[in-house]
Amino acid sequence: MNTPKRLEQALIKLYNAxxxxxxNPECCSACAVGNILDNHDSWKHLSDDHGSTDLSYVGRVHQRLGRRFNGYTPIELLQIEKTxxxxxxxxxxxCHYNPKPKNSTNKDNLFNGLNAVVAYLCELEGIHNVMDYSRIFEFENEDPVYQFDVIYQ
Structure with a gap:
């Protein structure tokens, strides 16, 4: 399977982060989109509220002009962050009155966030979720669909 370049780059950046x-979900340069965009926070001007998918005036202008940031449109970036x-x-x-997790940088919370983002990024590309391991357990006529070379040491 050929992985689209924007997906591959996003996955590498998110994995490394x-x-x-x-x-850090609460920091615009260290969140999912901040990392995809090379730790810049200028994307925050695409919306008036962090986590909203409503484009600001600046966001609408960029969207209508067909601008892409590391391959993603403004509305795609906002949806990635919301996810x-x-x-x-x-x-x-x-915002200060909406509930949030007690420890926003807890590895389990971050993993859940990344898992959802990867699923959404794959959906954007029209490919199967690369983190979906259930396919390795598929079988036909009592035989596994996929074979793996297992090396014992």
Whole structure:
């Protein structure tokens, strides 16, 4: 399977951010979209509220002009961030009176967020979720559909 370039780059950035403890849902340069966009926070001007999918005036202009940021349109970026925040346990848009998780950088919360983002990114590309391992257990006529070379040491 050929992985589209924007997906591959996004997955690498998110993977590295997760494992290097550089993923923070409450920071616009260290959240899912912030990491996809090379830790820049200028994307926050695409919406008036962090976690909202409503484009601001600036966002609408960029969307109508067909602008892409590391391959993603403004509305796609906002949906990625909303997906991430909700899967991490936040109520969006982020504001002081909406509930949020006690520890927003808890690895389990971040993993849930990344899992949801990867599923959404794959959906954007029209491919199967690369994190869906259930396919390796498929079988036909009592035989596994996929074979693996297992090396014992």
């Amino acid at each position: 997760f494992h290097n403890n550089q993923l 991430f925040l909700e899967a991490c346990g936040f109520t969006v848009p982020l």
